[in-house]
Amino acid sequence: MALQDWSDRLLETMIVSDRMAAAAVIEQALETGIPPIQVISGILDPALIRLGHGWEEETLSLAQGFVAAKIAEDVMLRCIPETGDSPPTKGAVVIGNIEDDFHSLGRRIVTLFLTAAGWEVHDLGNDVPAERFIDTALAVGARVVAASAMMQTTALNIRNLRELIDARGLQQRIKLGVGGAVFNWRPELVAEVGGDGTARNAVGADELCTRLQAAAQAGG
Amino acid sequence: MNAYQRLMGTLTGQPVDRVPVLAVLGAYGGKLTNTGLPTLYRDPAAWLAGQQAAQESFGFDLVMSPFDYSAIAEAFGGTVTWFDDQPPNMKRPAVDNAQAALKLPLPDPARSGRLPAILASTRMLATQYKETVPIIGVVPGPAILPSLVIGLGPWMETILFDQPTARELLEHTGPFFVAWCNALLQAGADCLVVTEGMAAAEIAPRSLFAELALPHLRSTFAQVQGPKVMHQTGGSINHTLDLLPGLAGLAAVAIGSKDDLAQARTLAGPDLNLIGNLDNLSFSSLSADELYHKAMACLRSAAPAGHYILANAGADIALTTPPENLHALLAASSDYAAGKGCPA
Numbered sequence: 001m002a003l004q005d006w007s008d009r010l011l012e013t014m015i016v017s018d019r020m021a022a023a024a025v026i027e028q029a030l031e032t033g034i035p036p037i038q039v040i041s042g043i044l045d046p047a048l049i050r051l052g053h054g055w056e057e058e059t060l061s062l063a064q065g066f067v068a069a070k071i072a073e074d075v076m077l078r079c080i081p082e083t084g085d086s087p088p089t090k091g092a093v094v095i096g097n098i099e100d101d102f103h104s105l106g107r108r109i110v111t112l113f114l115t116a117a118g119w120e121v122h123d124l125g126n127d128v129p130a131e132r133f134i135d136t137a138l139a140v141g142a143r144v145v146a147a148s149a150m151m152q153t154t155a156l157n158i159r160n161l162r163e164l165i166d167a168r169g170l171q172q173r174i175k176l177g178v179g180g181a182v183f184n185w186r187p188e189l190v191a192e193v194g195g196d197g198t199a200r201n202a203v204g205a206d207e208l209c210t211r212l213q214a215a216a217q218a219g220g
Numbered sequence: 221m222n223a224y225q226r227l228m229g230t231l232t233g234q235p236v237d238r239v240p241v242l243a244v245l246g247a248y249g250g251k252l253t254n255t256g257l258p259t260l261y262r263d264p265a266a267w268l269a270g271q272q273a274a275q276e277s278f279g280f281d282l283v284m285s286p287f288d289y290s291a292i293a294e295a296f297g298g299t300v301t302w303f304d305d306q307p308p309n310m311k312r313p314a315v316d317n318a319q320a321a322l323k324l325p326l327p328d329p330a331r332s333g334r335l336p337a338i339l340a341s342t343r344m345l346a347t348q349y350k351e352t353v354p355i356i357g358v359v360p361g362p363a364i365l366p367s368l369v370i371g372l373g374p375w376m377e378t379i380l381f382d383q384p385t386a387r388e389l390l391e392h393t394g395p396f397f398v399a400w401c402n403a404l405l406q407a408g409a410d411c412l413v414v415t416e417g418m419a420a421a422e423i424a425p426r427s428l429f430a431e432l433a434l435p436h437l438r439s440t441f442a443q444v445q446g447p448k449v450m451h452q453t454g455g456s457i458n459h460t461l462d463l464l465p466g467l468a469g470l471a472a473v474a475i476g477s478k479d480d481l482a483q484a485r486t487l488a489g490p491d492l493n494l495i496g497n498l499d500n501l502s503f504s505s506l507s508a509d510e511l512y513h514k515a516m517a518c519l520r521s522a523a524p525a526g527h528y529i530l531a532n533a534g535a536d537i538a539l540t541t542p543p544e545n546l547h548a549l550l551a552a553s554s555d556y557a558a559g560k561g562c563p564a
Contacts, residue, residue, distance in 0.1 A: 017380070017425065058478075063424045066376050100301055102311055104373050127311075153303050185501060 001032070003042035010071075011047040015054070017067040019074065026075055036079035044075045044116065052203030069112040069202065076116050089120040090206075091213050092142035093177075094133055096124035098157045103150035106180055109202045110148070117206035130161040137174050143216035144209050146177040147195075155182050155189055162194025172219030175212035179205065223281040223353045224410070230529060231411075231447070231471050231493050238557035239523050240281040241549050242356075242495065242531035245274040246288075247307050251539045252277055258302045261288050264340040271345060275353060278546050281529075283349050285342040285409055287358040287536065291334040292400070293368040295327035305539055313371040318378040318389045321369045326396040329403035339407045346408025357409035361416025362397040362440040363390065363433035364423075364453075379424075379432055390436045398443040405446040411471060413449045415535075419464075420455025420476070429460050437467055447471035449495065452479075454534040461487040477533040481521045493527040498549070500534035508544040515552035523556060 006029045013022035029039055051068055054060045060068075093114060097107050104126050111123045122140055124132060133145045145165075149155035158178055165171055178195035190198045196215070199208040221229070221237045229236040249270020250260035260266050271283040290300040290308040297314030315321050329335050345355045360368060366389050367375040379386040401412055417423045418433040441448060449472040450457070450464055456476040461484055464473055472493035475484045477500070484494055498514055506514070515530055522528040530553055537546075 017428075019381075058422075061421055061423055061425050063376060063380060063428055067380055070381070100311075102301075102309075102371075104371065108373055151306070151309070153306055 003034070003038070004046065006034070006039075006043045007046040007050075010043055010075075011050055014047060014051055014068040014071055015060070015064065017064050019067060019071055022071040023074060023078070026078055030079075039079050040075065040116075044072060048072060048113065048116070048203050052201055055201040055203065065109055065202065069109045069116075072116040073112050090118045090210065091144070092120040092122060092137075092140045093144045093146055093209050093213075094122045094124065094137045094140065094142045095146040096128035096133060096148065097126040098147045098149050098154055098161065099127055099129050100157055101149045101151070101154035101180075102126045103148075103180070106150065106202070107148040110146070110179065110205045113202040114205055114209065119206070119209060130164040133161055134164055134168065134170065134174065143173065144175050144177055144212045146179065146205070146209070149178070149180045150182060152182050152186065152189065155180065155193055158193040158195065166194075173216060175216045177205070177208050177212055179208075222351075223279070224349075224351050227281050227354045227529070228410075230527065233491070233527060239519060239553045240529045241553045242282050242529060243278070243280050243546060243549060244284065244287065244532055244534070244536050245278070245280065245546075246270075246284055246286065247305075247536045248539060248541070249274045257304060257307065261286055261291075261302075261308055262334065262337060264337055264344055267341040268344040268348065272348070275349075277543065279550065280546075282354050282356045283345050285345060285355065285357045285404060285407075286338045288334075288338065289360050289368055291338060292327070292360065292365075295332035295335050296324060296369045298368070307536055310368060313374075314369055316370060317374055318366070318370060318382070318385045321366065321389055322385075322392050324369065326393070326399075329400050335400070335403075339403055342404055342407035342409055350408060354410045355408055357401075357404035357412045359397070359401055359404065359412055359414055361414050361418060361433075361437070361450075361453075362394055363429075363436050364415075364417035365393050365397055366390065367417070369393065379428070383432065386432065390432075394436065394440050397440050401444040401446070401448075405444070409446070411447045411449060412444070413451050413474065415451040415453040417453045417455070419450060419457055419460045420452045421457070421459045422455035423453075426459050426463075430463060434463055441470065442468040444469060449474055452476040452533070454500070458484055458487060465489055465492050472527075472529065474531065475533065481518060485522065485525055490525065491527060493529065494522060495529040495531045497533040498531065500532050500537060503532065503545055504538040504540040504542075506545065508542065508548040511545045512548040512552050515549050516556060519552060519556040 009025045111121050114121045137145050147158045175196040178198050183189055183198050197208050199205045226236045227240045230240050250257050252273035253269045255266050267286055290310050293310035294300050299311040300308050301311040302308050418429050448469050451474040456478045458479040472495050475496035477497050
């Protein structure tokens with residue numbers, strides 16, 4: 001069976017939110033001799049990309065996204081130990097809900113997907129002050145900070161983070177990704193809060209972080 | 221014909237002078253009376269004044285008891301964030317997992333936190349408006365209620381990965397849902413809008429709703445002594461709509477702005493009342509004329525079959541919504557009744 005067929009089967013289990021069936025698909029793939037790292041790159045990754053299209057088309061529910069993220073985490077946990085060493089990371093990213101925002105679900109899903117995609121994710125949780133985003137990013141060498149907010153009121157608190165990045169002269173070194181439901185409803189908010197970019201869903205966060213990190217590295 | 225007669229007439233299939241029009245003007249009442257929202261949501265007299273102002277300014281076919289779920293989260297032991305330009309919101313839930321929630325005592329509607337203030341607001345509305353303007357109470361659906369106790373993320377995790385515990389927690393919180401609904405009805409609410417997130421396509425697939433939420437809705441609705449409207453909490457509900465008829469006391473379903481009204485009628489059958497489905501986000505961004513035409517399109521689609529109420533599809537209408545946009549909704553209903561909007 002080709003990798004694409006395995007990926008199709010995995011995607012099917014994600015869409016119907018069947019975590020056990022997903023585990024069975026991965027076990028079968030491994031039993032046929034597909035190396036664990038190829039399970040991630042050739043089976044999981046393509047399934048996640050197609051899942052992202054489902055989100056774009058608004059055909060998936062929050063519950064399906066949540067289970068899909070868990071399945072991605074399961075696959076990573078199952079496959080990573082068998083690679084022998086930690087997989088190469090794409091880089092470090094600091095993520096959190098901005099000050100006064102407590103809607104953690106989206107952030108947690110993004111964290112799972114970024115981890116599954118190979119990022120070293122530093123998840124600071126809810127209600128994170130601007131200083132903590134920046135201090136953590138500097139401490140772990142992250143070139144991307146990602147601030148999440150669900151509502152317009154809390155999204156506007158991201159401006160404090162933008163101002164602090166600028167005030168410390170870090171605008172070339174650290175790029176600011178923003179996300180959350182309100183940015184999908186009101187895309188103009190990205191610029192209003194000073195975001196360097198956004199992603200419409202968790203799967204898109206990988207591409208966003210890759211782009212922002214490249215921009216930060218190009219900036220010095 | 222007053223607003224109460226118009227709405228109740230529509231719900232019971234009687235002839236009315238025009239299609240009733242509802243708009244969720246909770247926080248907007250504070251804007252009209254120049255009252256800070258932290259005061260509006262704490263002080264029953266301020267809430268009554270806000271609803272009076274909304275009624276006098278526009279004359280929609282309802283007044284509302286406070287639409288404030290943070291009061292429920294707080295009554296369970298959570299904390300609240302207050303805003304100047306939107307209703308208060310839960311800051312931290314009481315506990316962060318289902319097992320801990322099972323040990324929490326249930327709030328008492330008459331004694332816990334701000335719940336008595338909501339009941340007092342409802343009683344004051346009843347004194348002012350009983351049988352002239354419908355008094356609508358708004359409650360969280362029984363299957364999404366645990367998210368106000370442990371947070372949405374942990375609740376989703378529980379229902380997806382630990383259904384026995386999820387059922388146990390629903391059993392635990394169910395009596396509070398019933399007690400809170402009945403307390404609002406006893407305080408004077410004519411009808412309850414039940415915003416059940418688990419019924420929305422954006423939250424849960426149909427299978428999960430049918431398997432976990434629907435049985436709980438059946439059991440709790442049967443214990444609530446008044447009419448209920450199922451609401452999609454700003455999402456889409458057509459994917460579960462056909463499962464809803466037959467729920468005890470179900471008077472209507474509020475359709476989401478992305479739902480197709482004609483399809484909703486097919487799914488609901490001829491006798492279930494439908495409410496909706498103007499997009500909340502359009503209220504502040506469109507002109508009055510554009511909103512009028514959107515309202516007229518809803519009326520043309522849904523009013524001919526009867527059992528239809530024009531309304532916004534989501535929660536509170538944004539404070540930035542110009543008053544003329546709200547007047548446009550009522551104008552559309554009046555013009556439709558006068559034959560101006562009827563298809564040739």
